[in-house]
Amino acid sequence: MKFTLICKIYLDDEWFVTEQDGLINMARKATGRKVTKSGKPAARRKPLKAQELKATPDELTGFYRQMLLMRRFEEKAGQMYGMGLIGGFCHLYIGQEAVVSGIQSALKEGDTILTSYRDHAHMLACQIDPKVIMAELTGRASGISGGKGGSMHMFSVEHGFYGGHGIVAAQVPIGAGLGFAHKYKGTDNVSVVYFGDGASNQGQVYESFNMAELWNLPVIFVIENNQYAMGTAIKRSSSEVKLYKRGESFRIFGEAVDGMDVLAVKESALRAVKWCREGNGPILLEMNTYRYRGHSMSDPAKYRSKEEVQKMRAEHDPIDQVRQRLLDGKVMDEDEMKAIDKELKTIVADAAKFAQESPEPDAFELYTDVLVAE
Amino acid sequence: MTIEILLPAMSPTMTEGTVAKWTVAEGDKISAGDILAEIETDKATMELETDEEGVIGKIIIPGGTEGVAVGTVIGIILEDGEDSSSIGEVSVPVSAPAEVVLEEAAAPETQFVVEADLPEGTTFTSTTVREALRDAMAEEMRLDDNVFIMGEEVAEYEGAYKVTQGLHAEFGDRRVIDTPITEHGFAGLGVGAAMAGLKPVVEFMTFNFAMQAIDHIINSAAKTNYMSGGQIRCPMVFRGPNGAASRVGAQHSQNYAAWYAHVPGLIVVSPYSAADAKGLLKSAIKNPNPVIFLENEMIYGQSFEVPDIEDYTVPLGKAKVVRAGTDVTLVSYSIGVKFALEAAEKLAAEGIDAEVIDLRTLRPLDMETVIKSVQKTNRVVCVEEGWVSCSISSEISARLMEDAFDYLDAPVLRVTNEDVPMPYAANLEKLAVVNDDKIVVAVRKVCYTKGDN
Numbered sequence: 137m138k139f140t141l142i143c144k145i146y147l148d149d150e151w152f153v154t155e156q157d158g159l160i161n162m163a164r165k166a167t168g169r170k171v172t173k174s175g176k177p178a179a180r181r182k183p184l185k186a187q188e189l190k191a192t193p194d195e196l197t198g199f200y201r202q203m204l205l206m207r208r209f210e211e212k213a214g215q216m217y218g219m220g221l222i223g224g225f226c227h228l229y230i231g232q233e234a235v236v237s238g239i240q241s242a243l244k245e246g247d248t249i250l251t252s253y254r255d256h257a258h259m260l261a262c263q264i265d266p267k268v269i270m271a272e273l274t275g276r277a278s279g280i281s282g283g284k285g286g287s288m289h290m291f292s293v294e295h296g297f298y299g300g301h302g303i304v305a306a307q308v309p310i311g312a313g314l315g316f317a318h319k320y321k322g323t324d325n326v327s328v329v330y331f332g333d334g335a336s337n338q339g340q341v342y343e344s345f346n347m348a349e350l351w352n353l354p355v356i357f358v359i360e361n362n363q364y365a366m367g368t369a370i371k372r373s374s375s376e377v378k379l380y381k382r383g384e385s386f387r388i389f390g391e392a393v394d395g396m397d398v399l400a401v402k403e404s405a406l407r408a409v410k411w412c413r414e415g416n417g418p419i420l421l422e423m424n425t426y427r428y429r430g431h432s433m434s435d436p437a438k439y440r441s442k443e444e445v446q447k448m449r450a451e452h453d454p455i456d457q458v459r460q461r462l463l464d465g466k467v468m469d470e471d472e473m474k475a476i477d478k479e480l481k482t483i484v485a486d487a488a489k490f491a492q493e494s495p496e497p498d499a500f501e502l503y504t505d506v507l508v509a510e
Numbered sequence: 511m512t513i514e515i516l517l518p519a520m521s522p523t524m525t526e527g528t529v530a531k532w533t534v535a536e537g538d539k540i541s542a543g544d545i546l547a548e549i550e551t552d553k554a555t556m557e558l559e560t561d562e563e564g565v566i567g568k569i570i571i572p573g574g575t576e577g578v579a580v581g582t583v584i585g586i587i588l589e590d591g592e593d594s595s596s597i598g599e600v601s602v603p604v605s606a607p608a609e610v611v612l613e614e615a616a617a618p619e620t621q622f623v624v625e626a627d628l629p630e631g632t633t634f635t636s637t638t639v640r641e642a643l644r645d646a647m648a649e650e651m652r653l654d655d656n657v658f659i660m661g662e663e664v665a666e667y668e669g670a671y672k673v674t675q676g677l678h679a680e681f682g683d684r685r686v687i688d689t690p691i692t693e694h695g696f697a698g699l700g701v702g703a704a705m706a707g708l709k710p711v712v713e714f715m716t717f718n719f720a721m722q723a724i725d726h727i728i729n730s731a732a733k734t735n736y737m738s739g740g741q742i743r744c745p746m747v748f749r750g751p752n753g754a755a756s757r758v759g760a761q762h763s764q765n766y767a768a769w770y771a772h773v774p775g776l777i778v779v780s781p782y783s784a785a786d787a788k789g790l791l792k793s794a795i796k797n798p799n800p801v802i803f804l805e806n807e808m809i810y811g812q813s814f815e816v817p818d819i820e821d822y823t824v825p826l827g828k829a830k831v832v833r834a835g836t837d838v839t840l841v842s843y844s845i846g847v848k849f850a851l852e853a854a855e856k857l858a859a860e861g862i863d864a865e866v867i868d869l870r871t872l873r874p875l876d877m878e879t880v881i882k883s884v885q886k887t888n889r890v891v892c893v894e895e896g897w898v899s900c901s902i903s904s905e906i907s908a909r910l911m912e913d914a915f916d917y918l919d920a921p922v923l924r925v926t927n928e929d930v931p932m933p934y935a936a937n938l939e940k941l942a943v944v945n946d947d948k949i950v951v952a953v954r955k956v957c958y959t960k961g962d963n
Binding site for chain 1: 658684687689690692694695696697698699700701702703704705706707708725726729730734735736737738739740741742743745774775777797798799
């Protein structure tokens with residue numbers, strides 16, 4: 137029996153904030169909750185015990201490079217949008233870098249991921265060339281979708297990245313379908329589907345939860361809770377703000393994670409991936425994170441205070457956290473970090489140059505790819 | 511008063527059935543809840559249960575009788591104190607159903623071209639549309655392990671309309687999957703599976719329920735190949751009954767052909783005959799694009815000749831002249847073809863020789879076949895079991911204006927359902943739906959004849 141509960145007391149995860157040495161730490165508080173007399177405490181399972189947060193120097197350096205690349209890429213995209221080089225909608229990931237970096241580090245060849253329209257960093261995490269991403273943002277022929285997708289609609293089968301979806305929460309059942317295919321083909325690959333706190337109120341999310349658990353699909357549902365659905369704070373949109381609980385009715389175990397700490401993300405992802413690979417069905421991770429910029433480029437973010445954003449940046453920044461660890465562990469000094477930053481800025485500048493110099497798609501491309509020729 | 515046992519209607523479209531066997535004999539005592547007989551429809555065998563108490567006085571229709579009309583008195587129950595002398599004259603079948611009578615058993619007695627280019631000596635087997643669809647899926651599933659079917663009640667129940675009969679037994683749980691009632695979710699899940707390289711056949715119990723899923727059909731399935739510059743394919747079929755059934759009211763009686771035919775990135779198919787249903791569904795499953803496959807509940811039980819050809823396919827995007835004629839072209843699809851053929855027979859009696867074209871595929875439209883016909887007849891009436899505004903008929907009409915204006919000797923007319931939600935009342939429903947007489951009137955107009963009446 138899959139749902140047999142071994143322990144009699146289990147942990148109820150709750151977020152709380154403590155002042156410690158001037159730093160606000162998001163951490164998990166364990167509160168004991170007894171089982172009912174019937175002996176059926178809940179549908180909730182505890183797949184694996186949380187492990188100590190640790191990383192090798194190389195891993196830490198890798199996270200630093202990757203997250204900083206995301207940051208610099210998004211900053212450049214923001215500038216280029218301001219210059220009118222990028223059109224339409226453009227949603228930046230600045231502040232949330234630890235989520236996709238940490239999770240991607242737990243995946244292997246053949247695993248698939250997909251997300252919403254806030255997708256640039258997910259593609260960078262999949263090792264997709266920044267040039268073809270930036271060229272898609274500028275709508276050029278060399279863009280990853282040939283200039284026909286734009287910021288919100290990018291894909292790479294080769295890299296296991298299945299979009300880039302413009303309809304809030306539509307990626308969730310599609311991600312369940314990718315998990316279905318992994319299982320159907322008899323592989324041990326997993327499907328990671330990212331969606332936001334806003335998407336978590338869409339009905340199709342729960343239709344997907346139900347089928348994923350019913351059919352035991354290898355799907356990791358990652359809620360990137362950046363606290364605001366466009367401009368609506370989570371408390372104003374959600375009757376249950378602890379989003380990791382949203383799978384309970386479907387017997388899907390959920391866990392809240394400090395999504396600003398890449399090592400915490402990685403640690404939870406490793407356990408979640410193991411859980412799915414071993415055929416235990418889906419799992420839900422709520423990543424508590426924060427976006428520094430507006431929902432999209434046209435959002436002045438009047439719904440929150442500058443102080444709130446500043447506090448998050450100053451005290452929880454995912455890149456600063458890794459930076460501090462690198463310094464503390466004497467893995468790298470300031471100069472070496474500056475050198476990396478310089479190198480990344482060059483990569484991003486090259487991508488921006490490429491994206492501006494590439495030609496627009498040929499007019500005949502208007503009619504290609506509508507249907508696949510047999 | 512004796513109690514008459516009537517042959518019940520066991521589905522909205524059932525007009526007749528077989529009294530397979532009686533499980534009681536004359537003289538047996540019965541009480542409420544007892545099973546009296548087994549009734550077979552073309553979909554299933556069902557038990558006839560009684561609500562009455564008494565004694566079986568007479569079995570009028572013996573077991574094994576086929577083609578018994580709904581409402582026929584098949585037996586008599588005697589109540590307390592009655593005996594066989596109480597059985598009076600048996601009333602003839604209670605009033606024939608007031609609904610539009612659509613014989614399920616036989617195709618109309620008209621000339622019907624199956625396919626022009628079949629090899630000489632091809633033999634045929636009479637097959638219902640329902641069986642033809644099932645055979646198409648079974649054949650494709652045997653050919654390709656990536657093909658699977660999912661939908662509500664497709665597996666253990668064998669399809670709400672029994673289209674997937676036998677598939678679960680042959681292919682098992684892995685490939686014939688009962689979904690929860692969750693159209694939006696399972697349509698999206700199917701899209702994801704297709705993006706990963708599988709070939710899902712997603713059944714909607716009816717297309718009315720696919721409105722819950724239309725975001726995934728259009729935004730996810732139809733557009734992704736384009737948005738990804740040709741990287742992400744969606745080789746899948748969304749299929750199920752479309753259009754009006756019988757007496758199921760407004761929310762269950764709608765034709766979505768024009769909705770889907772509007773969308774680039776989709777292929778839309780809506781066959782009439784069993785041969786086309788089989789050949790087109792096989793082509794749809796083999797096709798690397800998302801295909802909307804619109805069936806019709808009213809013709810599931812209708813039989814047609816299906817060629818005995820291995821891996822028989824019909825090309826997508828090709829219309830078919832199903833009745834050759836010289837005076838007027840009737841353009842239709844799905845059940846509309848049936849009405850058009852019936853109208854053609856009536857018109858023949860008036861000396862008007864109608865050509866009937868079954869579009870079969872609605873996107874892309876085979877205007878070449880239509881225009882070729884118009885060059886001969888110079889008159890067109892579009893026939894459609896659906897609403898008129900922005901319909902397939904409207905599209906045909908517009909394209910003829912653009913590309914065949916000089917060949918037209920009369921305005922193109924559209925004969926469709928009335929522009930109202932489908933009413934429930936039998937008489938109103940009959941008035942709302944297109945029929946052969948409405949087509950005949952339109953043809954007379956475009957032929958500038960008065961007709962016989």
